[in-house]
Amino acid sequence: MDIAGSTALVTGANRGIGRRFVDELLARGAKKVYATARRPELINTSDSRITPLYLDLLDEKSVVDAAAAAQDVTLLVNNAGIATGAQLLTDDLDTIRQDLETHLFGTLRVIRAFSPTLASNGGGAIVNILSVLSWVATEGTGSYSVAKAAEWSMTNGVRLELAGQNTLVQGVHLGAADTDMMAGRDAPKVDPTDVARASLDGVQAAAIEVLVDDPSRYVKAALSGDPAQLYSPPSEN
Template identity: 60%
Template sequence: MQINGAVALVTGANRGLGRHFTKQLLERGAAKVYATARRPELIDIPGAEPLRLDILDPSSIAAAAGIATDVTLLINNAGITTYTNLVTGDLDKIRLEMDTHFWGTLRMIRAFAPRLSGGAILNVLSALSWFNYEGATAYGAAKAAQWNMTNGVRLELAPQKTLVTGLHLGAADTDMMAGYQGPKADPADVVRAALDGIEENRLEVVFDEWSAMVKASLAEDPSRFYKLT
């Protein structure tokens, strides 16, 4: 899969990682980049083609798919965090997490997969695909579901030669992580690594040492990772 000459569609392109994906795709020679958002008027990246899209709305996905019929690379970047716990949290917020990360991403893949023979899909996942923490357990559950959905989709689309890549990272310096006080990666570096991974036909891009450590911990007893009281 080569970025140069590709036609890409990026969800959540108005800010954060999505904005960097759009800019770097164009810099790498993508023939066209559909930069999608619920408010496409907020997209001001020269050379991008703004397109209205709400991944929570099946009719919006269908409309976008009817316009962007030439896509060869789908970047499923759109995401949220509600900082909600599973046991005591608002069920509507928990459902919103799952609707966004699992169902929204899956609907995008189902809508665009028929035209991605020989193309690629990148799903922006998280180190939280592999662990969870108090205060945002709904997000971890949704990302875990999105991760294994990515694995399943990869198997189903292999016969049509569609590359399906999962990107895992810890915290990046974006609006969504503004309240996080720990170390944060430069989002431009994250995107660069992800696009390199696509061109290298990698099934998974584990961006940072934190994500690699979390993944490795899955082979150990959970008590070594979680300090329960």
């Protein structure tokens, strides 16, 4: 798929990785970018190719309305998400459900709404921003890891269901990006622009999976080995 001349829709486009996707799409010659957020008034519309839209993953009507307004979309970027920080054993189950409702059901809701549009426009592509935590849990990420693992599995499932309409479905995995969501977290962070660039390079190459950084590449490779290497207790030294 060629990004130049495409019409894209990016969820969670007001900041972070989503904002960088908008910038990179425009730099690569996208004809139009629907930039969506729960607060679209915060979206920078200095480029006339940007069209802000209200979209909340948990609001069915907002998703349906966005799909009705954006009938020319050929590339869908599912970036919006949350991180409640909930612990699996001690936090309220409703908080854990919020992670799942957002990352699994919310993202799936958007895909279901836009897949007919993509089909009518020749197939196009869907990008789901996942995480290295789709494959491994770390201390303090239990609920988020469960939600991202479910979203990864969903990504693989819809890829099969959409293959017949010539729609590429790409999963993007990364460790931590330098965004507001990760502020204060002591970990190596990639530039959000690098995430957008790697993903869109992958779209142009028809790649169904993109590993953005060393943590995602390491964990992906380790999955074929003894899981103890991912869950060994910290050294006492």
